[in-house]
Amino acid sequence: MTNLGQRDEPFAVEEQTLRGLKENIFRQLSTSEYFLFVDFKREKLENEDVHRGSLFSHQELALASFLGIEVLAFREAGVKAEDGIMRFLQANAIQFAEGDRHLLPDLIESRARKWDPNWRNELVLERDVAQFTDARVRNLNDRLGRYFQIGVKNLHKEKMATNCYAYLEKAIKLDPLSEISLNTVELKWEGYVFPNTHILPNTTRRFDALRIMHDNPTDPQFIIFSDYTGFDPPIHGEGCYELRYVVVADNFPPARGTFNLKLRSSLSSTRLKQL
Numbered sequence: 001m002t003n004l005g006q007r008d009e010p011f012a013v014e015e016q017t018l019r020g021l022k023e024n025i026f027r028q029l030s031t032s033e034y035f036l037f038v039d040f041k042r043e044k045l046e047n048e049d050v051h052r053g054s055l056f057s058h059q060e061l062a063l064a065s066f067l068g069i070e071v072l073a074f075r076e077a078g079v080k081a082e083d084g085i086m087r088f089l090q091a092n093a094i095q096f097a098e099g100d101r102h103l104l105p106d107l108i109e110s111r112a113r114k115w116d117p118n119w120r121n122e123l124v125l126e127r128d129v130a131q132f133t134d135a136r137v138r139n140l141n142d143r144l145g146r147y148f149q150i151g152v153k154n155l156h157k158e159k160m161a162t163n164c165y166a167y168l169e170k171a172i173k174l175d176p177l178s179e180i181s182l183n184t185v186e187l188k189w190e191g192y193v194f195p196n197t198h199i200l201p202n203t204t205r206r207f208d209a210l211r212i213m214h215d216n217p218t219d220p221q222f223i224i225f226s227d228y229t230g231f232d233p234p235i236h237g238e239g240c241y242e243l244r245y246v247v248v249a250d251n252f253p254p255a256r257g258t259f260n261l262k263l264r265s266s267l268s269s270t271r272l273k274q275l
Contacts, residue, residue: 035064039075050080119157125257126151149206154199162198166207170244188223201262217267
């Protein structure tokens, strides 16, 4: 995601509440891969032969710097050099003449070619409809269970996703239509005994979305970190269900995915499909 400085000041002025600032500017920056900073001339500074730049653009630049977002900076001729946050950054702003504003898009395009479009500052949920694992469950007398997993892919090129937790956020039975009440409780990562994990850049880690025992195919189990059975999601019986999962991490926006569970009396006919 990029950010053009010329529109920032009127946009930020229109934000009248802290909530608006957080949900709009902060959220957009937190999900950005790159930051495009353009410092346009504003009013002339008193007793100086230079102009100030865009106040709100500098504030966004400070936030981008704090978040570690790679910056491509441009400054219009006549703006006071090394002013504001720019004096503390090695942004090496590219200067353009006041009469060349119409050439700025082409200039930006030529300089932005160095940016890699093949990654995102994002976690995504993925699932192959045929993805499952059959395994004996030790604490259930070695009964055979089928585990349906969901992959969580870190699309960042170099940042590790830290302290990732997976949850079943919402469940709806589709026929007849009714929402199922859920408690917030952590799900188990595949082959891992702790509720939180890390995901390396450009890799995938899977969590157990649900488990179905071969000898009880219409009673799905959710492997949760709780010693209270009242936290078990009350999903039972043959039918179609819509399940929404969310994964949260310390340093990424929440990742959500919705899946359709077709629960059948024959386990071979049961499917968990991403919508």
